[in-house]
Amino acid sequence: MPKARGRRVAGYGAALLLALVMVAPFLWMLSTALMDEFEVYQAPPPLLPASPRFANFTEALTALPFAVYFRNSLILAAATVVGQVATAAMAGYAFARHRFAGRTPLFAVYLGTLMIPGIALLVPRFLIVDAMGLVDTIAGLVSVELVAAWGIFLVRQYFLSLPRDMEDAARLDGASEWQVFWRVALPLARPALATVALFAFIDAWKALLWPLIIARSPDLRVVEAGVASFHGMYYANWPWQMAAAVAALVPVLLVFFVAQKAFLRGLAFGGFK
């Protein structure tokens, strides 16, 4: 018994340590966000602010038009989520369930795009969007991440793991192909779609490079660009940057908690035989 207990304590200890490693940067970010501008530069750096300075938040968020940045980020994230979930659901379903000419090679091409690093696409994408006259527009900003090959892959795999009987039952019950997709397949795929939505949101929210390049005017900037701009070539206001970063984190946390519920429901589905 003591041996088993010792092992358990060691296990919890290791888990705790790993959790600390994960959470430490966030805690430090939070701590820095509450420090005085010069406190940050002390050596050794203090772990906690001498007196928490909440004014950093209001100052940072008003020093730049963050309301506009948040709006832009939300538009970008919402468009990305809607676009990726819709295309992943439909294409994933089609690849998993429908037989059509060229299905396998087409799917391979989709998967192939995952091998291309995003940075290599930056210039061609810019040239295409520029040719379409969409540089410095909302449409140009949201245009490039509306379809995600990995999301299609994920949803396809999920559908392949589900029995087809429910869809067949719906067909016999009188449903059209569209009704089968909309009323049966889509609700069944909710856990996979929640995953796609969550990752699409996080990816869009933390996007920096593309928004920076495509949006020239200040009122098209996104939150990340705002956070980054506290860091100049010769000067950095760390507390303001960290305060803005903390504020930028809030929507991600909110979305995560909402999506987590969908994940749990997904697990409940999984228990159904």
Added chain:
Amino acid sequence: MAALGVTHLVKRFAGGVVGVDDVTLTVGEGAFTALVGPSGCGKTTILRLVAGLEEPTSGEVRIGGRDVTWLPPRDRDVAMVFQNYALYPHLTVRDNIAFPLRVRRTAPAEIVRRVRQAAELLEIDALFERKPAQLSGGQRQRVALARAIVREPALFLFDEPLSNLDAQVRAQTRAELVALHRRLGATMLYVTHDQVEAMTMAQTVAVMASGRVLQEGAPMSLYRDPASLAVAKFIGSPSINTVAGRSTGARFEGALSCVLHAAEASGAVLAVRPEHLVLGAAADASPATVTLVEPLGPESLVRMRLASGEELVARCAGEAPWHIGDHVRVGVAEGRGLCYRASDGSRLL
């Protein structure tokens, strides 16, 4: 209600596998027919072809005289109960039953009325607000049935609907399905690998193997008069006894011998139901050693081995007076032996 007619139906899958090989089958209006056979024999494929979930390579499917071979499932007016029930997990019992009516845009008041009617018939109206995950196997089965009958379809298809239920619920549901058939007067095609299910429920049984229908007929006629050795072996539990030998025209000669009028054949197989083996002194009896006695209550199964090594099983009423290791003499009840050609299993008459 409508009759089902399947004519020269062939289904060849990609890769050349033949699922259904020239099957012709008729289910009369209001009749209950079972398709029975080992797994992989093509019975489920026939069901899916009739439902429209698969397209045939050739042949024709008619429901109520109408050619539906190339119609999509929803235009065939067919309901199917799946082996795993295929309930929609995200919908409540009520919405599951109402689904076929909703997608057909039935009037809401009519939906309420018919859903209630179907649920009352199957005694599941107390479960309306539950999700499928909260139901037992037997309850899910009832919901699946209710979803099938709520539409009042021309034809019911059942794909091994009882195989996921435990033995007790299965026996009960078997009886209820027969009662339901009588009550609705519906045309039903029932697929199962369990010959007991087929024999006890259906008016007509079609035995399948390797994509073909071997024999079709009333359950007892299949049992008494199997047209091939495969059918003889498949129908009946325990399985029919077989002994190799030859047919002289008037007798069967082999490890078991008996008077038997059949065509002459040098390679023949004698098949005898367990209840038609006679233990004790008889004119043609052969010596055997008892290897196992299984008392079942009203009857006993006596398993034995002939001197030549063949295993036999006999069914006797009540408690068997033999024990393991006993030497007995075993013969065939008069006129009860069936004789088949050894080469292809066809009946020697």
